[in-house]
Amino acid sequence: MSRPVVVATAAAAVVVLVAPYLTGTYYQQLLAQAFLYAIVAVSLDFVWGYAGVPDLGHALWFGIGALSVGHATTVLSDVGLVEEVHGSFGRYALGTVAGVVIATALAAIVARLCLSSRRTNDFYIVVVTLALATAAVTVYDQTPALGGGENGLFGFNLQNVTPLGWYYITAALLAVTVAVALVVVRSDFGLLMRAVRDNAPRARYLGYNDVNVKIGVFTAGAAVTALAGAVFAMMTGVANDGQFSFTLATSMLVWVAVGGRATIVGPMVGAIVMSLAGAKLNEHFPAQWTIIEGALLIAVVVFVPGGLIGPLVRLAGRLLARRYPPRGRTVTAAAAARPTGDSGGGRPVIRIRDLVFGYGSLRVLDGVTLDVVAGELLCVVGPNGAGKSTLTSVITDRRLRAQGEVEYLLQGHRLGARPAAHEIARAGVGRKFQIPSVFASLTVAEALLLAGRRGAPPSPWRRSTSVEVAPAVVDIVRIAGLDGRADTLSSDLSHGLRQGLEVAMTVAARPRVIILDEPTAGLTAHERHDIGRVLEHLRDIGIAVVLIEHDLDFVVRVSDRVVVLHGGRVIEDGPPETVRGSEVVRSAYLGTAVR
């Protein structure tokens, strides 16, 4: 931490310690509630801001925590009225643990159902979280035996803790939450969270299970929020439908959006300021405050998507960085990070037999049969729409329902019948997309760091500062003009530089088979020549290189074998010169029908 950050943190700590002595009990209670809401905002920032999973019903987890403590400590009558309160500490602990466990389990189920299928996407989780929060309030109100109905449960607050005590307890919980959150988002795992948010398919094809990352973060967010809900209930002695409500869920979204997504500090400040303002304004203008909150959310999302506090935090960070330059990540070549191809060159590493695949009624691959061989540079060519990119997709993701066989003969890896994209990538099949696909919010070095781990779970607290990659990756970085740009954000790179970065990322993952869809598009003739040399080097060390290309001169120069795809069928498979001279190929490229 730089000195100004230490000073600012110490100053904030002094203010928090002294503030309750300058205010009365009323404000101590309000602030203690605001701190709990700030914990919720930080957890939602994790889920929505960093992992990109929109949870519109985040209040549900808060309500479950509160209701669980209410239930553990009270005895209800037949009509749901509180008859007795059990004030033993064990009951509070039991309620808290049960609330966290129930919220965690339910969140894991919801996230798995909404996120794990190829056919589901963010839209599902938006609808499901919204529907769940709404349904929870209805169930709550209609089932008095569960939560006291519209009256809720009350009078069960933990005795012997004063408002000042709660103030310090909640402040300490918030400090721990923020500290842990900052460590995690700055760690290597934090990079993965942002990578999955920015570009889940790219993360998947580098060997990461993006769905599990999202499910894990969503579930952790629910657990922390349930804990905050449980403490809230112990402190106030109240559990009611308001804690589940869509109104509270909307407030949570407003805190994060107004504070600034993916900043931690922004949502924390947003929650404290907005909940204090809300509490005061609600006293005088209860109806108007809800409208103001809704309008604020719309205004921020439309006009200042970065939020109000987040940009200030970033600006302060930039100003500080000028005075105290942060330690950037360095990219260095390491022999140990060298990709190792198969020693037995000439051996098939992927065997494809009679592959048939279509989009609806459109048949795109029509009985493709070919071998991908270690230590060979294979070019796949064909006119637009021939099925080249589709073939890449079907080879690198067997969850795509294709008929026929794809067998992976990668030493040391046994893949199941229909391995997922991340499993295939981990086994050593690397893929570069046709349109450059990078992680917008990651720097060049950060992207290479993640790529180099090839799906190995990154540490949630360690922040690697040096990135060791294969010498070939350093060559690609140099050829692509990325030298000296280790700390440049991928979103700030030109099209050509992104192209180079994606090739470098694919090689950094130490693949044994590398499939590159038009890696030289957007590069100059000189850069193409250099990339060609890197690909030849990869081939020479035993890697199977599959290149999808349109530039026939380049293809003839670098390839050992050329496969021509036309109308989803392999119409030629042989040495480059033979293929170039082929009448069938010429007519295919000129658009004449091939029989």
Ligand SMILES: Nc1ncnc2c1ncn2[C@@H]1O[C@H](COP(=O)(O)OP(=O)(O)OP(=O)(O)O)[C@@H](O)[C@H]1O
């Ligand atoms: N997701 C999709 N849904 C429906 N049709 C698709 C989809 N992706 C590709 N296609 C169609 O499948 C056919 C083959 O496309 P593909 O991108 O595999 O060809 P290609 O040989 O890579 O072409 P290009 O050289 O232009 O990239 C095309 O007719 C294309 O329109």
